[in-house]
Amino acid sequence: MKGNPFVRYVGALIAGIVLYGQLPDWPQLPLMALFVGVCLLGWGFYQQVNERVKPIQTASGMGGLLILLALGWGITYQHTASNESTNIIHLTDTLTAYEGVVAAQPEERAKTFRVELAIRRGNWRDQWQPLSGRVIVYLDKVNGASIRQAMPRYGEVWLVSGAPRPIDPPLNPGEFDYKRYLSYRNIYHQQYLRTFERAILGLEPPSQITKLATIVNRWADSVFTHQVGSRSEYGIVNAMILGVRDDLDTELYRAYSAAGAVHILSVSGLHVGILFAVLTYLLSFLIKRPRGKLMMAFLQLTILWFYALVTGFSPPVLRSAAMFSLLIVANAMGRQQQLANTLGASAFFILCFDPYAVFSAGFQLSYLAVGGISGWQSPLYQSITFRYTWANRLWELTAVALVAQLITFPLGVFYFHQFPTYFLLANPLVIVLSEILLPLAMAMLAFSWVPYLNDVLGWLLHKVAWILNYAVTQTGQLPGAAWDGLWLSQTAMGLIYAVIFAGAALILTRNRAYLWVTCVAALLLAGVTIWGDYQQAHQQRLAVHFLPHRTAVSLTAGHRSQLVTDLDRTDTRSFDFYLKNTFGQWGVSALTIVNTSRKETDRHSLGNIPGYYQAREYGLWVWQGKTLLLVNKLTGRNRWRLPAAVDYLIIRRNALQDWNQLTGRVVAEHIIFDDSNKTPLTDRLLSEAKVRNIACYSVRQMGAYVADLR
Incomplete structure (x- = not known):
């Protein structure tokens, strides 16, 4: 130290x-x-x-x-924008319009373009006044227009009508905190726009360097589009080189996730590290020549920063390029290499410019992986030797994968809630193919102007991408490829890292003090795990989840849960984003999902839930002495033969239009509106409920309703 x-x-x-x-x-x-x-x-x-x-x-x-x-x-x-007095977060008046500039490269989505606007001034009280802040705008695509015509450009100045709304906090337990994630980038608002709700006033790029990066990024995309044929191979090249994953097939992305190779799909420090290692190997012949170190450093820096330019100056690539630039400069100057100090220096200067990077999963995983590999990979690699060179090379890559996975898996489980079972099988192969694909892609961009050579390089790049996709897909299809549904608390993650670091120190130093630290941390980890499992085994919960424009009601007992929802079975994306983490956090290992649609097949499937009766106008659920009434329709012509009082009344699909409709029909201790109701209707009923002293709950306004039934 x-x-x-x-x-x-x-x-x-x-x-x-x-x-x-x-x-x-x-x-x-x-x-x-x-x-x-x-x-x-x-x-x-x-x-x-x-x-x-x-x-x-x-x-x-x-x-x-x-x-x-x-x-x-x-x-x-x-660096916190909300501390500025002119920030939109402090505006109390109604904003009727505002002027902003496109401050980052727009992203294409299925039906919209995602655009980041930097506000310059706003209109309220019928006058324009200075205003600041950043807004995520989702702009509808123009039907019939080509992508080039419809895609917004970096630096466009927009006049936008209406006011952006604050980004919602997570509305379900365990849901990804998108609001906090964007707040680290000083973004607190978002807005959905149709094309006629904004006008383009001009083009004023805030940064000429970023403008150049966006131009180079678009040019590289056009080169890959022309040279790499099929969508799957083009998608993987686009993701690895440009950081654009819009062209990746959903099933292909899941295969990479299951194989433990999803990190290769996001431009990050891993890609810069691979490029740095390949360049060091290819340019090592220059070291023995006069001024060879300086020439080698110049070429390495040029190619690394060209890659950063191609990615559109992606923040993870910028951080890693800065880190490896320090390594290159130190080596060229003949300074003694102390990788830990160099890593610390690069992190120090990066955090001075962007302090919120410390909360980024990419920043944490990159520095942990590089630090762990630099400190532990060499002793592990030298502990075993093989007779053949190829076997030693394979063991070297395996040692890298082992160390990287060991030091990052607690953080990976904490953020992504899964562990790849076959990472030892997939990662060495992925690293080898990435060492070929990345330099090959850079060479293709560099020689894209040379006839025939660019075609040969494009054909090779396509074949390498195909082999990579095939290998990962086959690995991801193996039985039990991904250990899914894992959940770690911050305390458990900290204790796991205490065990890892103390155990590694014990092996490397043979100091008995680390043995005691390892044992104490392991005992505390076991205690935390056992206590958490005990609480989950004895839990009894009712939850009305937030699901946009849908119904989702669950009853949980121990590690088993029953979910009644009208979510389409094919819509796995909504389930994964809004509901999956909730059941993972609660330790649910057996989830029964039943659909409440009107199809006959779905109505028969309701028999999977004991005590549940489904009719056209309502659903009645009796569970452990509690009665839940899910109302689909309220009419004066139909009178139900139901209990006069229920514990929980869940209003669905705009069934309640006026509070008088409940008079003489049913009395409920708890009234909950799910998000299948229209928001203006729910807002009106909630305001009327305050006047009538009726206690009710809206998952749209207040988040998921969770009741402990123990």
Whole structure:
């Protein structure tokens, strides 16, 4: 640690960033840290004034770290757009229109274009005033227009009518927090637009460098479109090189996920690392020549940053390019390589420019993987030797995959809730093919102007992409390819990392102290796991989930759950986004899903749920002494023969138009509106309920309704 000062510096900076994230309204803490740090630093210098040999001072070191902690808090405050008085988040008046510029490269979706607008001014109270902030706009595609005509351009200035709305927080337990994810990018609002609701005023790119990157990215896309034929191979090349996954087939993406190779589909530090390793190998012959190191460094930096330009300056690629640039410069200058210190330095400077990168899964996984590989791969690789060169090469790649998977799997399970069973089978092959595909794609772009050669390179690129897709698809189809539905709390993840790091330190140093740390962390992890499983085994929950324009009601007992929904069975995307994580968080291992559609086959399937009766106007569910009434239709002509009182009344499909419709029909202890009701109708009924003192709940406004029935 003494030889890696930047590791300490970045640790203190990260502590300040996290402190702001947890306590943004407590400026007293960083001010106190700054005051104490300056005092300790000053006291340390005062004690060394008359010393010829300056000893290491613990007080001075602690003072410097406290100053960096305060710096981290201050940088994060400065980079938080909501602290600006002109930000749209502080606007209390009704915004009728605003002017903004397209501040990032637009993304194509199935029915819309996703555009990031930077607001410059807004209109409220019938006058234009300065306004700032960023908005995610989903613009409808123009029917009949080609992609080139309809695709918005970076730097376009738009006049938009209407007002964006705040991004919703997660409305289901365990659901991905899209609001927090965008807040780290200083985006707090979104808006859905039809083409006539915006007008293009001109073209004023905020950054000429970003403009160049978008032009190069589009040019590279056109080259790949022309040279790589089939959609599957074009999709994988586009994803790996340009970071665009719109052309990937859903089944192909699932195969990559099941094989543990989904990380290859997002431009990230892995791609930059592979490109760096290949360039180092190919250009190693220059080292022995005069000024060969400088020439090698120049070529490496040129190609790495050209790749960053091709990706449209993707943030993960920028971070990794900066990290490897420091490595290249240090090597060219003949400086002693201390990878841990270089990693710390790159992370330090990156976080000074973008402090919220520390909360990014890509940032965390990249630095963990590179740090783990640099520290643990060599001892593991040297522990076993083989007679044949090819076997040693295969073991080297396997060691890389083992170390990378070991150090990142807790974080991967925490974020993505799955573990690839056959990662040892897929990852070495994926790495080898990526080492061929990435340089080949760069060469094809570089020589795209050379006749015949570009066709040969395009044919080779297509074949390599086909082999990669075939290998991953076959691996993903193996039985039990993905261990799905995993869930880790932050406490459990921290304890797993304590076991991993303490265990690795024990193996490398043979220090018994690490044995005790490993044992204590393992015992605590076992206790946390057993307690969590005990709570899940004894849980009894009713949940009315938020599902856009749909119904989803579940009853959970222990590790078993029954879900009644009108979601189409083919709509797996909605289930995965809105509901899957909820049942994963609750530890549900046996989920029975029954559809409430009017089809006869679906009505017969309702027999899978005991105590559930389905009619045209309602569904009655009796479960462990509780009665749930799901109302589909309320008319004066039909009178139900039902219990006079129910525990839970769930209103569906705009069944309730007026509160008087319930008079003399049914009395409920809890009334819940699901999201199959129209929002204006629900809002009106909720406002009337306040006047009538009727207690009710709307999942659209308040999130999923979850009741503990124990």
